[in-house]
Amino acid sequence: MKDAEFDFALAIGGAAGQGVAxxxxxxxxxxxxxxxxxxxxxxYQSIIRGGHILLTIRVADVELPCHGxxxxxxxxxxxxxLDRHLQILGPGGRAIYNSDKLEPSEPPEGVTLxxxxxxxLTDNNPNKLMQNTAxxxxxxxxxxxxxxxxxxxMTEVFKRKGQDVVDLNAGTAxxxxxxxxxxxxxxPDPVPxxxxxxxVWSGNDALAMGGAAAGVKFYAxxxxxxxxxxxxxxxxxxxxxxxxxxxxxxxxxVANIVIGAAHAGxxxxxxxxxxxxxxxxxxxGSAAMMEIPVVYINVMRAGPSTGVxxxxxxxxxxxxxxxxxxxxxxxxxxxxxxxxxxNTIPELFNLCDAAQCPxxxxxxxxxxxxxxxxxxxxxxxQPEINRGELITEPRLSNDNGLADPGxxxxxxxxxxxxxxxxxxxxxxxxxxxxxxxxSTDEHDEDGVLISDEFTNPHKRQMMVEKRARKFEGIVxxxxxxxxxxxxxxxxxxxxxxxxxxxxxxACEQLSNAGIIANHLPVKWxxxxxxxxxxxxxxRSKRVIIVENNQSGQFARYLRSETGFKANGHIRKYDGEPxxxxxxxxxxxxxxxxxxxxxxxxxxxxx
Amino acid sequence: xxxxxxxxxxxxxxxxxxxxKVDPDWCPGCGDFSVxxxxxxxxxxxxxxxxxxxxxxxxxxxxxxPGYFNAYGMHTLHGRSLxxxxxxxxxxxxxxxxxxxxxxxxxGIGGNHFTHxxxxxxxxxxxxxxxxxxxxxTGQISPxxxxxxxxxxxxxxxxxxxxxxxxxxxxxxxxxVARGYSGDQKHLQxxxxxxxxxxxxxxxxxxxxxxxxxxxxxYAFFRPRVRKxxxxxxxxxxxxxxxxxxxxxxDEIYIGKFLHVQRPTLDDQEPVLEEGGPxxxxxxxxxxxxxxxxxxxxx
Numbered sequence: 027m028k029d030a031e032f033d034f035a036l037a038i039g040g041a042a043g044q045g046v047a048x049x050x051x052x053x054x055x056x057x058x059x060x061x062x063x064x065x066x067x068x069x070y071q072s073i074i075r076g077g078h079i080l081l082t083i084r085v086a087d088v089e090l091p092c093h094g095x096x097x098x099x100x101x102x103x104x105x106x107x108l109d110r111h112l113q114i115l116g117p118g119g120r121a122i123y124n125s126d127k128l129e130p131s132e133p134p135e136g137v138t139l140x141x142x143x144x145x146x147l148t149d150n151n152p153n154k155l156m157q158n159t160a161x162x163x164x165x166x167x168x169x170x171x172x173x174x175x176x177x178x179x180m181t182e183v184f185k186r187k188g189q190d191v192v193d194l195n196a197g198t199a200x201x202x203x204x205x206x207x208x209x210x211x212x213x214p215d216p217v218p219x220x221x222x223x224x225x226v227w228s229g230n231d232a233l234a235m236g237g238a239a240a241g242v243k244f245y246a247x248x249x250x251x252x253x254x255x256x257x258x259x260x261x262x263x264x265x266x267x268x269x270x271x272x273x274x275x276x277x278x279x280v281a282n283i284v285i286g287a288a289h290a291g292x293x294x295x296x297x298x299x300x301x302x303x304x305x306x307x308x309x310x311g312s313a314a315m316m317e318i319p320v321v322y323i324n325v326m327r328a329g330p331s332t333g334v335x336x337x338x339x340x341x342x343x344x345x346x347x348x349x350x351x352x353x354x355x356x357x358x359x360x361x362x363x364x365x366x367x368x369n370t371i372p373e374l375f376n377l378c379d380a381a382q383c384p385x386x387x388x389x390x391x392x393x394x395x396x397x398x399x400x401x402x403x404x405x406x407x408q409p410e411i412n413r414g415e416l417i418t419e420p421r422l423s424n425d426n427g428l429a430d431p432g433x434x435x436x437x438x439x440x441x442x443x444x445x446x447x448x449x450x451x452x453x454x455x456x457x458x459x460x461x462x463x464x465s466t467d468e469h470d471e472d473g474v475l476i477s478d479e480f481t482n483p484h485k486r487q488m489m490v491e492k493r494a495r496k497f498e499g500i501v502x503x504x505x506x507x508x509x510x511x512x513x514x515x516x517x518x519x520x521x522x523x524x525x526x527x528x529x530x531x532a533c534e535q536l537s538n539a540g541i542i543a544n545h546l547p548v549k550w551x552x553x554x555x556x557x558x559x560x561x562x563x564x565r566s567k568r569v570i571i572v573e574n575n576q577s578g579q580f581a582r583y584l585r586s587e588t589g590f591k592a593n594g595h596i597r598k599y600d601g602e603p604x605x606x607x608x609x610x611x612x613x614x615x616x617x618x619x620x621x622x623x624x625x626x627x628x629x630x631x632x
Numbered sequence: 633x634x635x636x637x638x639x640x641x642x643x644x645x646x647x648x649x650x651x652x653k654v655d656p657d658w659c660p661g662c663g664d665f666s667v668x669x670x671x672x673x674x675x676x677x678x679x680x681x682x683x684x685x686x687x688x689x690x691x692x693x694x695x696x697x698p699g700y701f702n703a704y705g706m707h708t709l710h711g712r713s714l715x716x717x718x719x720x721x722x723x724x725x726x727x728x729x730x731x732x733x734x735x736x737x738x739x740g741i742g743g744n745h746f747t748h749x750x751x752x753x754x755x756x757x758x759x760x761x762x763x764x765x766x767x768x769x770t771g772q773i774s775p776x777x778x779x780x781x782x783x784x785x786x787x788x789x790x791x792x793x794x795x796x797x798x799x800x801x802x803x804x805x806x807x808x809v810a811r812g813y814s815g816d817q818k819h820l821q822x823x824x825x826x827x828x829x830x831x832x833x834x835x836x837x838x839x840x841x842x843x844x845x846x847x848x849x850x851y852a853f854f855r856p857r858v859r860k861x862x863x864x865x866x867x868x869x870x871x872x873x874x875x876x877x878x879x880x881x882x883d884e885i886y887i888g889k890f891l892h893v894q895r896p897t898l899d900d901q902e903p904v905l906e907e908g909g910p911x912x913x914x915x916x917x918x919x920x921x922x923x924x925x926x927x928x929x930x931x
Contacts, residue, residue, distance in 0.1 A: 225930035235926065241916030244723055266925055267918060270722055270904045270911055274715070275748040282712040286688075286719020289706065290727075291912035294719070312709050402931065407923035411916050418913075420683075454912060455704050455720065456727050458683045463652075463698050463705030466691075474653055475699055475707070 032062075032218050033086040035096055036165065039111060040103030043075040045155050048183070049101065049162045050081045054226065055179045056171065057085045058399045061220025065090035065527075066397035069602065069632035072251070072335045078106055080632045083397075087220050091363075091527030093396075095607045098213070099168065101161050102128065110631050112137070120213075122164050124157055140164060140210055147201045151194075159195045163202030170216025173203050225402045229393035230255025230297075232364035232400075233323055236371025237295045238267050239407045242321075244287035244294040246272045246280045248302055251335045252391040253325035256297040277302035281309030281322065288313075288320045289464065291418065291454030293375055297323035300342045301332065303349070310384045311350025316464040317442065317452065317493070319378035319385070319414075321371065326390040328601045337601025338391035340523060340574035343551065343583060346386050353490070355497045357385040358551040360523030364398050365405075366549070372409040377503065379414040381496040382452055388551070390574070392524045392603045415451040421459030440471040444488055448495030501553040509562050511544030517613055518566035520592065522548040522580050525572050525604060532609035541613060548580070556588045563590055570594040570616055572609060578623075595623045602628045645681055647672035652700040663814035663840030664694050664761050668701065670817050671730070671759070674824040675703075685728045688717040690737035693768045694761035694840065697732040711742030714749045714758065718898075721756050724910040725899040728828065729756035736766050739775040739797055746797075749833055750804035755897040757827045760797065761814070761840035764849050771845035781848055797837045798878035802871050802891050807832035809874070809891040813858050814840040815851055816887070823889060832897050839887070854885070861888030868892040 036053065040046045050066070057064050065084045071077040084094045096116055102108040102123040108130050112121055117136025125141030133139055142164055148156040159180075166176040177196050184192045206212075227235070234256045237245065245264075247257040257273070264271040270287075274280045277298050284294040298306065303324040313320050326342045328334035346358050357377055361367040367389060378385040421439075441462040443450040450471075453460035463469075467477035468486055476485050509518070511533050521529045526547045536543040546562055548554075563569050569592045571581045576599040584590055596612035598604050608626035615624050650672040658664050675685060685703035689695035691710035698705030704727075708716045717731045738746055738760050749758070765783065766772040772785035776797070781790040801809045808830040812820040820838065827834035839858075841850045866873060866888065874890035899905050908914055 223931060225927060227930055231930075238918060238926065241918070243911040243914060243916070244719065246719070263926060263929075265903050267922055268904055268908065268911065268914060270902060272718075272722070275744050278712065279715040279718075279745055279748070282708065282715035283719035283722075285708070286706075286716035286721075287723035287912070288719075289716075290720050290723035290910070292723040293916060294723070308709055309712065312712075316706070316708075400930075402927050405927055405930075407918055407926060408920075413916065455686055456683060456724055458681075461682045461702065461704055463707060465699070465705075465707035466709050467707060472653065473699075473705075475696070 030086045030088045032215060033084070033094070034098050034169070034217070035082055035084040035094055036099045036101065037080055037082045037097045037111070038101040038103065039078065039080045039107030041075070041106065042070065042073050042077050042079055044103045045158050046079045046081050046103065048155070049158050050083060052162055052176070052179050052183055053165060054083055054397065055182070056166075056175055057217070058224040058226050059179070060175070060217070061222055061224060062087060062217070062399070063089050063220070063224065064226070064397065064399045065093050067093040067392070067603065068395060069630070070336050078110065078632060080107070080111070080630065085217070087218050091530045092606065094531070095605050099165065101165060103158065103161075105129070114629055120168065122161050140168070140206070142202065142205070147205055148198050151198070156198055159198045160202035163199035164206045166199070167203045167206035168210065168212050170212050173200060176203070222401070224399040225405065226397060226399055227364060228255055228395060228397050229364040229367055229389060230325070230395065231259050232368040233297060233371060233387065233389060233394065234259035235405070235407070236368040237321070238263070238269060239368070239409055240372035240375040241293045241411055242269060242295045243292040244270050244284060246274050246283045246294075246296050248274055248277045248280050248298065250299045250302045252327055252395045253297040253299045253302070253323065255394060256323065277305035278309065281306035284320050285309060285313050285316070285318050288318050289316070289455060295321040295323065297325060299325050299327050300329050300345060303342065303345065307349040310356065310386070311352055311354060312466040313384040314350070314354035314356055314493070315466050317382040317450070318464070319375070319382055321374055321378060321385045321387065323387040323389060325394040326388065328599070334601045336391070338574065338603050339599060339601065340390060340525070340579065341599070342388065343579040346388060346551070347583065349386070355381060355383045355493055356552065357383070358388065359385070360388040360549055360551055361393070362523065362526030362547055362549060364393055364396070365400055367393060368405065369409070372411065376410070376412045377500070379412065379416065380449070381500060382414065382449060383496065388523055390524050415449055417451050417453040417457065417460060420457045441473050442469060442471045442489065442492065444471055444492050448492045448498070497553065501555060504550050504553065506555040506558040507546055507548045507562070509544055509546050512542055513544070515542040515544040515567070517541065517543045517568045517570055517617065518546055518563065519543055519570055519572055519609065519613070520546045520548065520563070521572045522551070525574060528604045528606055529572055529609060531606040532613070535606055535610045536613055539610065539614070541617065543613065551583070554587050559584065560588045560590055568593045570596055570613060572596045572604070574604065575599050597623060597625055600628050602630070602632070645676040645679070647676045649682060650675055650702045652702050654699060656700045657696070658693060659844045661843040662693070663763065663838070663842070664697070666814035666817050666820065667694070667759065667761050667838055667840055668697055670821045670824055671701065674821050674828065678825065678828060680728055685730065686720060687730045687732055688713045688720065689731065690733045690742060691768075692734040692737045694732060694734040695737055711737055711740070712745070713737065714742060714745040717756055718749060718752070718754050721754055722899060722902065723912040725755070725905060726910055730828070731756060731758045733760060734767075735760060735762040735764060735776045736774045739795055743775070746800070747804050750801050750806040750835070752898045753805060753807055753832045753895055755832055755899055757834045758836070759824070760835065760837045762797070762837050763840050763842035763846055764794070765842050765846040767842045767845050778848065783845070796878060797835065798890055799875045801835045802874055802878070805895070806835050806891070807893050807895050808834035810834075810836045810889045811878070811887045812836050812838040813854055813887050814838055815854060816858070819860060819887065826889065826892070830892065832895060857883060857885045858887050859884050861886050861890065866890070
């Protein structure tokens with residue numbers, strides 16, 4: 027990534043129900059239309075009205091790995107926002123608020139207050155949302171954007187509400203825009219224009235689209251934050267993509283219904299969060315036992331139990347590793363960002379089809395509910411699809427074109443044939459010539475149960491080994507983790523999944539502070555490239571593992587798989603994601619040998 | 633509304649064609665033998681061939697049925713057969729889907745799915761071999777065990793009121809609801825045939841005595857008590873009368889077809905199934921046009 031010439035963060039704070047989303051959408055739309063990149067994080071709570079929301083939109087002329095460290099412009103929709111966040115603004119920062127109603131405290135040095143007489147500018151319109159419209163006009167002016175750009179975005183957003191609404195909002199925004207130019211200095215660096223307009227998606231959109239691209243034809247879900255966005259995307263786009271979308275009574279039903287659809291021959295997927303995933307686990311083991319490929323997505327939130335539904339965490343790793351009883355094969359993958367999540371789903375489906383087993387995607391609130399720009403040309407909706415050894419054509423067993431009905435119809439087909447690589451050709455349901463039974467009980471090659479009356483230890487051993495062979499060498503089909511940054515570094519930061527972006531930026535900041543840091547991001551959890559990771563870390567002077575949980579779940583996993591013990595750890599488990607400076611501070615403190623485990627304290631109270 | 637389509641047979645099948653690879657391991661005298669036999673007779677009489685049928689079960693004695701039945705089969709988790717079967721039916725609605733299981737599997741651990749499949753009216757047939765006991769775990773109360781019943785888990789007698797699967801299914805929106813008795817195969821076969829042909833969710837709760845663990849509700853209990861609704865002139869479109877008769881339990885217990893009504897099924901109402909055949913058979917990759925539509929929405 028090249029260095030940014032323009033890098034600006036705007037935060038909009040208010041209560042749920044005050045309309046934080048609309049100014050966010052309009053401004054984001056203006057930015058991506060001019061080819062600027064955005065990375066937005068919404069800190070919110072599990073409440074429909076009230077509480078406190080802080081939407082941070084970072085905008086830059088380069089791709090952004092995370093939502094960054096700072097807020098340049100704070101739009102306060104209520105007193106609470108002003109009270110909570112005015113004091114964290116840095117020099118050059120500004121705070122917009124309604125001077126008719128709100129009373130700021132003394133701002134920090136270098137911070138400019140932007141009081142706006144909302145009543146005067148809106149002709150005392152009683153509609154409280156007009157304040158937001160005025161603030162959009164103020165923001166547009168402060169950022170040095172022409173009013174026409176805003177007028178166009180507003181027309182798009184409000185046109186379905188009628189021309190009157192468009193005119194009213196545009197008029198109010200213009201009054202506020204003019205007032206701002208007349209009374210305040212605009213930011214010294216006006217918003218530039220980038221190249222082509224960019225597309226916008228959330229991580230949940232990306233996961234859903236990855237499924238669509240992979241050829242998912244059946245999607246089921248039970249609503250659960252922060253995974254519900256996948257369901258919403260699927261439901262909205264289903265008819266255009268031939269995808270059947272069903273909301274099911276609980277996650278147990280979800281996990282099983284996708285197995286039914288997958289066994290029938292469709293690519294099937296579902297998404298949930300940790301609690302729902304807990305209900306799904308028995309079914310995941312059954313998919314492994316019946317050798318049916320299905321993709322399960324877990325969008326992690328802060329646990330345990332109901333936990334903090336609207337906050338992020340990487341606390342479900344061991345739940346994934348231990349999901350379902352018994353010893354079985356499954357993939358576990360933790361993509362690093364939305365685009366990676368999108369590309370991972372088709373790759374995972376191909377692997378699951380090849381090995382005829384379940385696959386688990388670990389996302390989290392940070393990826394899934396974040397809003398990101400993405401160049402449209404990077405979205406490949408037609409990736410390579412490989413369904414493995416799948417039988418989809420009937421087999422007629424005699425010369426006149428008719429299969430023998432009855433017992434012989436299977437024609438000796440063995441669904442679980444003991445093959446060299448453990449993969450047994452899989453016939454989809456309903457094909458003539460391949461009648462068979464699949465079972466969650468242990469079974470023989472032809473599907474007959476060996477669990478009850480016909481228990482046979484040799485056959486049991488054979489079947490366990492057959493399934494295990496499917497994973498021999500499978501790690502070689504997956505790209506190993508690669509060290510990012512200089513090979514010779516003072517410290518290696520190891521992260522997994524969604525921490526990629528924030529560690530990436532922390533490494534740049536460390537470099538500016540005179541500490542050479544490199545970064546080993548791990549994406550594939552199972553199978554794990556243990557040898558490669560050990561080799562890379564063996565060359566490191568000092569290894570610090572960064573993760574969004576309290577007990578160091580990945581550190582413990584890595585140690586259990588490789589014996590590798592890190593020098594230090596940076597962990598965060600307050601529900602909010604890491605910001606780059608948290609990691610910088612952790613590294614600095616650890617290099618000074620002050621602590622083995624550094625836990626940052628989140629500064630933004632949301 | 634049409635009946636569920638069953639293709640004209642190209643080859644005659646007999647009940648023997650549906651005999652599985654292994655013989656049942658049920659206890660001698662178990663009611664489930666009659667259910668299996670009846671199902672084999674009915675399915676072959678409908679001209680179905682093994683590859684056109686899938687039997688899906690959960691866990692329990694009766695849930696072993698797919699292993700004894702020559703057709704596609706899925707022996708799923710305890711209580712989850714209806715969920716898996718919904719996925720199968722929606723992904724390939726051309727298949728004849730039969731779900732088989734017991735009272736514990738379907739009304740106990742799987743009770744939530746039983747509720748919701750009824751209201752969804754998924755076009756499949758659910759055969760519950762109701763023996764009012766947990767057999768495979770060697771005899772504990774089930775959701776249909778009678779008050780006072782002594783089992784290993786209720787040595788001093790059951791205090792919990794049994795649920796009524798018939799009224800429950802009716803209230804939840806099932807469109808074909810019947811009760812059979814494994815001691816009357818001819819009647820049972822009549823019900824099975826209609827249930828499979830019915831376009832919608834069909835439940836047949838079948839008294840299928842456990843001769844090993846339930847000595848209260850054995851053949852001697854049912855034989856003098858069962859009355860056929862067909863002999864009473866019951867109107868299967870009258871849900872109120874159906875519920876009244878289903879709740880009767882004592883010297884007279886009704887078997888037969890309680891409810892038979894028509895309502896759109898889940899697959900009838902699924903827009904993706906309007907054309908193009910089963911989704912399981914459709915091309916996996918999306919088209920250029922679909923890709924463009926989706927990306928345009930993001931701009």
